[in-house]
Amino acid sequence: MTIRLGILGAGARGADAYGRWVLQRPERARIAAVADPVPHRRERLADAAGVANAHRYPDWRDLVTDADRTGLDALVVSLPDRLHVEAAIAAAEAGIPILLEKPAATTAADLDRLAATAEARGARVWVCHVMRYQPFWQTLKHLVETGTIGGLVTMRIEENIGFWHFAHSYVRGNWRDTATSAPIVLAKTSHDLDAIRWFSGAAPISIASVGSLTYFRPEHAPPGAPEHCLDGCPVAEECPFYAPRYYVDALAHVDGFPVSLLGEDTSAEGRMEALRRGPYGRCVFRSDNDAPDHQQTTMDFADGMTATLSTSAFTGQNTRTVRLTGTRGEIAGNLRTGQVEVDLFSPRASLPESALTRVVGQSTRQPLGHKVFELYSGPVNAVGEPDHRGHSGGDDALMDAFVTSLAGGGEPSTTLKASLDSHRMAFAAERSRLERRTVRLEAA
Numbered sequence: 001m002t003i004r005l006g007i008l009g010a011g012a013r014g015a016d017a018y019g020r021w022v023l024q025r026p027e028r029a030r031i032a033a034v035a036d037p038v039p040h041r042r043e044r045l046a047d048a049a050g051v052a053n054a055h056r057y058p059d060w061r062d063l064v065t066d067a068d069r070t071g072l073d074a075l076v077v078s079l080p081d082r083l084h085v086e087a088a089i090a091a092a093e094a095g096i097p098i099l100l101e102k103p104a105a106t107t108a109a110d111l112d113r114l115a116a117t118a119e120a121r122g123a124r125v126w127v128c129h130v131m132r133y134q135p136f137w138q139t140l141k142h143l144v145e146t147g148t149i150g151g152l153v154t155m156r157i158e159e160n161i162g163f164w165h166f167a168h169s170y171v172r173g174n175w176r177d178t179a180t181s182a183p184i185v186l187a188k189t190s191h192d193l194d195a196i197r198w199f200s201g202a203a204p205i206s207i208a209s210v211g212s213l214t215y216f217r218p219e220h221a222p223p224g225a226p227e228h229c230l231d232g233c234p235v236a237e238e239c240p241f242y243a244p245r246y247y248v249d250a251l252a253h254v255d256g257f258p259v260s261l262l263g264e265d266t267s268a269e270g271r272m273e274a275l276r277r278g279p280y281g282r283c284v285f286r287s288d289n290d291a292p293d294h295q296q297t298t299m300d301f302a303d304g305m306t307a308t309l310s311t312s313a314f315t316g317q318n319t320r321t322v323r324l325t326g327t328r329g330e331i332a333g334n335l336r337t338g339q340v341e342v343d344l345f346s347p348r349a350s351l352p353e354s355a356l357t358r359v360v361g362q363s364t365r366q367p368l369g370h371k372v373f374e375l376y377s378g379p380v381n382a383v384g385e386p387d388h389r390g391h392s393g394g395d396d397a398l399m400d401a402f403v404t405s406l407a408g409g410g411e412p413s414t415t416l417k418a419s420l421d422s423h424r425m426a427f428a429a430e431r432s433r434l435e436r437r438t439v440r441l442e443a444a
């Protein structure tokens with residue numbers, strides 16, 4: 001059975017992540033309709049997929065209205081954050097299953113509205129929490145579920161955004177303004193909150209969060225810095241955020257994300273032209289951003305587990321690090337390297353059998369000589385080398401699970417229902433940050 005999909009939003013996610021997966025697997029799925037108001041994005045994906053002219057739309061609403069006539073089996077909603085809820089509700093009302101980009105909603109009221117509609121209509125809605133599909137997180141989850149470290153007591157995630165990535169998305173780009181996108185605790189760390197909720201297995205009780213925008217503000221602009229880097233910035237050589245160094249030099253061989261956001265012309269000249277006046281060439285101290293550049297959140301759950309989530313723009317690498325402590329062991333991992341270290345406290349402890357568990361080292365640690373295992377849990381390419389493309393394999397695995405499910409084979413774990421708590425945790429964290437108080441979560 002070939003699944004017929006409609007893509008709502010042919011941007012970085014719709015075209016490059018999910019659209020690409022479909023184009024590479026014509027026997028499993030095909031793109032039968034595309035909606036995007038930006039002609040070159042819409043036409044590029046529609047041409048590559050051979051979509052009929054009648055099924056190329058400037059707005060998602062027309063695609064959904066026509067979905068029955070077009071014979072669509074499901075939709076991929078990869079629109080900007082603020083458009084997710086209306087599109088998801090329209091799809092639910094039309095009875096079409098959807099893969100919905102995170103966040104499912106940007107306000108608590110909208111989330112409740114979507115949840116109520118989906119429940120009333122029995123809608124099939126899956127949220128793109130791609131981390132659950134990555135070998136790294138699946139390895140950790142398997143270790144916890146098999147009781148390898150006993151009962152899970154604490155979970156700590158560090159979301160190291162990377163200074164260049166933060167400047168791209170949260171100072172110059174689509175998520176710089178909380179009012180037009182979503183709070184960063186939702187926009188960026190909804191994956192982490194989803195992972196924390198997934199691991200705890202119990203409802204959240206309370207959450208407290210602090211953080212602010214400290215650095216990317218006008219008062220930190222170097223003397224004489226102009227509005228745009230290319231207007232003769234006097235500190236161009238030493239500024240870590242000098243835009244051409246990133247978009248033109250470092251990403252010279254990339255024409256997809258994030259370069260595609262600059263505009264249609266991704267030649268070196270086209271990029272320079274876009275940086276001269278466009279948002280991605282702005283001085284990072286003179287943008288119209290308000291996203292916090294660091295935030296720390298703590299929370300507890302009904303099963304007694306506590307968790308912390310630390311987010312910072314000021315990191316040299318773009319990765320997540322995690323530490324899980326349990327009653328009989330401890331796990332530490334780094335998503336970028338794929339390395340996981342498992343300390344097991346009992347002298348008789350061992351690792352569970354699993355296809356995911358690739359032990360690359362074993363030692364003992366004092367004072368009791370307890371066991372330490374080193375695992376590699378990252379994705380590998382055809383020749384066995386680490387491969388972090390597509391969210392470390394998560395994007396492809398998510399699409400695979402989605403299309404498999406549409407064809408009648410199983411249910412992905414990232415349903416809307418399974419995502420409600422983590423969204424509510426994000427809304428509560430933002431409230432806590434703004435109101436400077438601990439927020440209690442209502443039992444759902």
Ligand SMILES: NC(=O)c1ccc[n+]([C@@H]2O[C@H](COP(=O)([O-])OP(=O)(O)OC[C@H]3O[C@@H](n4cnc5c(N)ncnc54)[C@H](O)[C@@H]3O)[C@@H](O)[C@H]2O)c1
Pocket residue numbers: 008009010011012013014035036037038041058059060061078079080081083101102103128129130174187391
């Ligand atoms: N799951 C993940 O790990 C992950 C990663 C990055 C982004 N995202 C989410 O994916 C979504 C899309 O992000 P992106 O990076 O692809 O953004 P993008 O800006 O590249 O793509 C969004 C596209 O939607 C189009 N669009 C806007 N209004 C429209 C309308 N009325 N009808 C049809 N199309 C419309 C835009 O023109 C654009 O091409 C966002 O919600 C983002 O938060 C998720």
